[in-house]
Amino acid sequence: MQATSESGGGLSPIVKTVARWMAGFILVFGLSVVLYGHLTPGGGFAGGVVLSAAFILVVLSHGRREVLQILSERAPTIYDGLAALAFLLLAVLGYAAGGFFLNFLPKGQPFQLWSGGIIPLCNLAIGVKVGACLFGVFAALAVFRHLHQRSA
Amino acid sequence: METLPLFIAIPLAVAFLFPVFEKLSLRRALLDGLAVLATAALLAGSLGLLAQPDRVYWIGGWAPPVTGINLVSDGLSRLMLVVVQAISFFSIVFSLRYMDRYSSRGFYYGLFFLLLAGMNGVVLTGDLFNLFVFIEIAAIASYALVAFGCESEELEASFKYLVLGSVSSAFILLGVGMLYNLTGTLNMAEVAAKAPALSGLPIMAMVGACFLFGFGLKAAMVPFHAWLPDAHPSAPAPISAMLSGVLIKAGGVYVLFRLFFSVFGMDLLYARVFMALGAVSMLIGVLLAVGQWDFKRLLAYHSISQMGYVLLSVGVGGEVLARGGPTPVAALAVFAGLFHLVNHAAFKSLLFLCSGSMEYVTGTRQLAEMGGLSRPMPLTGLACRVAALSISGIPPFNGFWSKLLIIIAIVQAGHYALAALTVLVSFLTLLSFIKVQRYALEGPLPELLRSVREAGLAMSLPLLALAALCLLGGLLLPLYAGALFTPAQEAMLSGLNYARAILGG
Amino acid sequence: MTAILIGLFALLIFMIVACLIAIETRDLLSAVVCVGAAGFGLALADLLLSAPDLALTQMVVEFICVVVLIRVVVTRQDHTHETPKDTFALAAVVLCLGLFLAACGFTFAALRPFGAPLFAGPEPTMAGQYVAHGLPDTGAVNYVTSILLDFRGYDTLGEATVIFVSIIGAYAVLRSVGRIGHASHK
Numbered sequence: 001m002q003a004t005s006e007s008g009g010g011l012s013p014i015v016k017t018v019a020r021w022m023a024g025f026i027l028v029f030g031l032s033v034v035l036y037g038h039l040t041p042g043g044g045f046a047g048g049v050v051l052s053a054a055f056i057l058v059v060l061s062h063g064r065r066e067v068l069q070i071l072s073e074r075a076p077t078i079y080d081g082l083a084a085l086a087f088l089l090l091a092v093l094g095y096a097a098g099g100f101f102l103n104f105l106p107k108g109q110p111f112q113l114w115s116g117g118i119i120p121l122c123n124l125a126i127g128v129k130v131g132a133c134l135f136g137v138f139a140a141l142a143v144f145r146h147l148h149q150r151s152a
Numbered sequence: 153m154e155t156l157p158l159f160i161a162i163p164l165a166v167a168f169l170f171p172v173f174e175k176l177s178l179r180r181a182l183l184d185g186l187a188v189l190a191t192a193a194l195l196a197g198s199l200g201l202l203a204q205p206d207r208v209y210w211i212g213g214w215a216p217p218v219t220g221i222n223l224v225s226d227g228l229s230r231l232m233l234v235v236v237q238a239i240s241f242f243s244i245v246f247s248l249r250y251m252d253r254y255s256s257r258g259f260y261y262g263l264f265f266l267l268l269a270g271m272n273g274v275v276l277t278g279d280l281f282n283l284f285v286f287i288e289i290a291a292i293a294s295y296a297l298v299a300f301g302c303e304s305e306e307l308e309a310s311f312k313y314l315v316l317g318s319v320s321s322a323f324i325l326l327g328v329g330m331l332y333n334l335t336g337t338l339n340m341a342e343v344a345a346k347a348p349a350l351s352g353l354p355i356m357a358m359v360g361a362c363f364l365f366g367f368g369l370k371a372a373m374v375p376f377h378a379w380l381p382d383a384h385p386s387a388p389a390p391i392s393a394m395l396s397g398v399l400i401k402a403g404g405v406y407v408l409f410r411l412f413f414s415v416f417g418m419d420l421l422y423a424r425v426f427m428a429l430g431a432v433s434m435l436i437g438v439l440l441a442v443g444q445w446d447f448k449r450l451l452a453y454h455s456i457s458q459m460g461y462v463l464l465s466v467g468v469g470g471e472v473l474a475r476g477g478p479t480p481v482a483a484l485a486v487f488a489g490l491f492h493l494v495n496h497a498a499f500k501s502l503l504f505l506c507s508g509s510m511e512y513v514t515g516t517r518q519l520a521e522m523g524g525l526s527r528p529m530p531l532t533g534l535a536c537r538v539a540a541l542s543i544s545g546i547p548p549f550n551g552f553w554s555k556l557l558i559i560i561a562i563v564q565a566g567h568y569a570l571a572a573l574t575v576l577v578s579f580l581t582l583l584s585f586i587k588v589q590r591y592a593l594e595g596p597l598p599e600l601l602r603s604v605r606e607a608g609l610a611m612s613l614p615l616l617a618l619a620a621l622c623l624l625g626g627l628l629l630p631l632y633a634g635a636l637f638t639p640a641q642e643a644m645l646s647g648l649n650y651a652r653a654i655l656g657g
Numbered sequence: 658m659t660a661i662l663i664g665l666f667a668l669l670i671f672m673i674v675a676c677l678i679a680i681e682t683r684d685l686l687s688a689v690v691c692v693g694a695a696g697f698g699l700a701l702a703d704l705l706l707s708a709p710d711l712a713l714t715q716m717v718v719e720f721i722c723v724v725v726l727i728r729v730v731v732t733r734q735d736h737t738h739e740t741p742k743d744t745f746a747l748a749a750v751v752l753c754l755g756l757f758l759a760a761c762g763f764t765f766a767a768l769r770p771f772g773a774p775l776f777a778g779p780e781p782t783m784a785g786q787y788v789a790h791g792l793p794d795t796g797a798v799n800y801v802t803s804i805l806l807d808f809r810g811y812d813t814l815g816e817a818t819v820i821f822v823s824i825i826g827a828y829a830v831l832r833s834v835g836r837i838g839h840a841s842h843k
Contacts (some may be wrong), residue, residue, distance in 0.1 A: 009712070015801045016791060019827035023695055025741060033713070036776070037706075037799065037802050037813040038796075038797035038798060038802045038803070039797075039798050039799055039801050040799060041712075041799065041801070042710065042712050042713055042714075042805075042808075043710065043799070043801070043805065045714050045716075045801050046710070046713045046714040047693055049714070049718050049721055050717050053717065053721055053724075056721065056724060056725070057700055060724075060728065064774050065384075066743075072175075074171065074174060074175045074823070077171040077174075077824065077825060077828060078171050078172055078175050080821055080824060080825075081168045081169065081170070081171040081172055082172060083167065084164075084168045084818065084821050086166040087814060087817060088164055088165055088168065088716060088814065089159060091157075091161070091810065091814060092165075092809070093159055094212070095157060095161070097630070098213070098231065099210075099211070099212060099213045100157035100161070100209070100211050100212070100811070101211045101212035101807075101811050102212055102213050103212065103795060103807050107777045107794075107795065107796030107798055110792060110796060111798055113224075115795035115796045115797065115798075116795055116796040116798075116802070116803070116807075117795065117796055117803055117807075118807075119720070119795065119796070119797045119806045122786075122806045122810065123802070123806065126813070126817055129817055129820070129821070130817075130820060131801075133820045133821065133824045136814070136828070137667070137720075137725060137823075137824055137827065138724075138725045138728070138823045140824075140827055140828055140831055141728070142728045142729060143731045144831070164814075164818060167821075167822075168820075168824075171825070187827050211810075211811045212807065212808070212811070214807075214808055217781065217786055218786045218787070218790050218794070218808070219783050219786065219810060220808050220809065220811075221811045221812060229817070253837055254835060254836055255832060255834050255837055256832055256836065259825060259828065259829040259832075260829075262825050262828060263829060264826060265822070266818065266822045266825070269818070270822075273815065279812075281809075281812060282811065282812050282815065285812055285815035285816055286815055286817065288815075288819050289815060289818050289819055289822055292819060292822045292823055292826055293822050293826065294823070295826060296825070296826025296829050296830055297825070297826075297828075297829075299830045299831060300830075300835065301835040301836050302830060302832055302833075302834070302835025303835060306835075309828070330768065331767045332775075333775070334767070334769075336775045336778065336780065336781075336782030336783060336784065336785075337782060337783045338783060339783070351764070353764075354763060354764045354765050354767065355764040355768065357764070358727070358760055358764040361760075410759060418685075420703060453725070458695070490700070492717065560756040562659070563667075569757055593686060606826065624784065
């Protein structure tokens with residue numbers, strides 16, 4: 001197993017299929033942790049890590065070679081940057097509405113999914129950001145490092 | 153229109169955008185233009201702030217009693233803000249050409265603006281935990297920038313810096329945690345309001361020791377200086393200018409001043425510790441610098457020494473204040489310290505940029521391999537001379553005036569031995585910069601460097617602008633001291649009144 | 658309360674032992690597993706202290722870190738143990754640590770006792786205000802989130818930026834080519 005994984009070919013088809021199925025469930029779980037962050041324990045940071053786990057699972061099972069065909073080296077930093085920008089944008093929208101980081105949306109009914117004003121949106125932005133970020137760390141160490149070693 | 157949050161929001165937005173730009177492979181001119189524009193706008197904004205009165209901005213509208221995080225614009229933070237924006241503007245302009253030697257301009261700009269955002273956040277914040285968060289942003293950006301050349305010795309320097317920086321951050325966090333436990337608040341003004349009731353408890357000494365160690369390490373005061381002589385020279389020259397010119401001030405000395413003057417209240421013990429750290433840094437830094445042959449390493453040691461001046465002078469001010477001495481003497485000492493801090497930002501950035509300019513064309517940092525550079529590179533040579541004269545304290549440059557004021561203040565405070573030490577260190581500084589002049593600028597041009605030329609206007613202009621600041625900063629002091637230094641000095645001398653100024657009542 | 662304290666101390670000892678093994682072991686894989694164990698202990702401690710948000714985050718972060726680290730170290734050898742041990746440095750470290758712990762033991766008595774959280778005290782504190790105003794003023798049922806993203810949302814922006822700067826920094830340092838043109842000062 002180790003030899004296959006090191007050459008970047010991925011694991012057996014059974015593992016790949018199961019991993020893909022699992023990844024879907026992990027994604028859904030991660031999203032629910034992110035979206036219900038203002039109602040239950042969790043939130044953007046925890047949920048984002050779960051989201052990244054789904055992608056890491058797929059990469060680990062499918063191996064480097066397959067992943068490199070569909071993933072560019074820049075992708076994690078771009079999603080990271082865009083999500084961070086979205087978070088900052090929420091803060092700046094508040095600034096336009098009267099104060100930096102002002103919670104300018106209606107607070108809604110407690111215990112409803114749409115409550116807490118900008119909080120769910122912030123959670124979503126942080127979730128994407130943290131997910132992209134942790135996946136980026138993994139990708140940098142496990143996928144792209146081999147690229148550089150080969151080219152160097 | 154409230155501008156304070158923009159000092160953090162603009163650099164952050166620019167930094168977040170750079171990975172996207174890198175992907176779009178926009179033209180280089182566009183990236184450069186955005187970077188210059190952003191730093192220029194921030195510089196203009198910070199200068200505009202100087203004309204405005206002190207104010208507090210509660211983020212998200214959470215003002216006491218539901219205390220959120222606040223941004224504070226008082227004299228001291230405005231002074232630091234202007235210095236940070238000015239040096240970052242000059243460094244960015246210098247980078248336009250200099251960073252041709254490095255790959256991945258997008259990452260460079262991204263990290264640069266994160267460093268800037270971190271420092272602006274530190275300078276403006278009025279909240280202890282927020283201070284820690286932004287110090288971490290600035291510190292992590294600087295770890296990466298130190299290793300930006302990706303060569304093994306740079307990685308090693310960066311790793312050393314990272315380990316020591318993390319240790320200092322851990323102590324800072326421990327200190328913040330203890331203060332929170334004791335006072336139930338993270339807001340500096342609220343802590344300051346409760347500080348007198350706590351003074352005398354042994355735990356406050358522990359908190360003070362944690363902060364002194366943590367921020368002393370970030371400011372590279374002797375004996376916490378081991379990382380700086382490796383880290384600062386390893387970075388690309390504009391980053392060395394940022395690190396030596398502003399990061400050790402915004403992330404170290406400024407926070408020490410803010411915490412110990414405005415939050416804890418200066419007492420005799422802290423003031424003496426400041427003086428001791430300052431005096432030791434001043435002397436050891438210069439002694440280590442004299443023997444250096446690597447130009448940037450020599451400059452790095454001088455950073456330790458010159459920041460020692462600042463800490464010593466402000467410490468003397470605090471000591472006079474704490475023992476109930478004459479206020480004008482304390483005021484003069486604090487004023488001189490702040491003046492020297494600004495001057496050091498100007499001439500040390502200039503020196504690092506000069507070293508970068510020379511390295512760019514000669515490919516070496518070793519003084520022994522240079523020589524005669526003032527003929528093929530007249531502008532760099534001129535700027536380098538001005539900076540060397542400033543740092544050595546030769547009239548009429550700015551370093552002379554601030555050192556003169558420091559010595560007068562120390563003598564008036566009655567510390568004659570320290571004043572003599574200051575003069576001695578000044579002399580040693582002159583000695584080591586005579587060496588720089590002699591080996592880098594004078595003498596025969598080595599055969600290898602015959603074809604050397606000035607690196608171009610984009611690199612020379614920031615040098616000349618900073619050189620002009622070094623000359624005029626001293627001569628025109630009476631014209632701008634009232635706008636820049638007096639409010640900062642008053643903010644520090646008012647001590648615990650900081651709490652009343654922010655919380656009202 | 659005492660049961661929680663006993664559990665906490667047991668976890669603390671477990672974590673310290675795990676960290677010491679992680680430092681001392683010669684096998685990188687065991688070191689990673691030990692670091693994971695220490696992190697898992699921290700997650701349990703968070704649960705004991707009734708902090709489910711923290712426990713959840715700590716747990717998933719720990720899992721991911723261990724997976725990433727195992728993926729990275731699985732083919733690597735640790736050569737650091739070949740450098741001889743410096744007894745003087747070790748003694749200095751132990752001495753400093755001892756002094757620090759002694760100072761902590763001497764001074765920490767002034768801190769708030771365990772089991773008396775800041776928001777429950779009689780005097781007005783930041784935490785007390787956040788708990789009182791959390792639901793009515795922000796609309797978020799989870800107090801942790803209301804503090805994280807509303808009262809102190811600016812801090813969270815900073816923390817998100819810390820993660821961003823770390824990954825940008827890591828990518829920058831992991832570039833294969835750092836310098837273009839002639840190699841300098843070599």
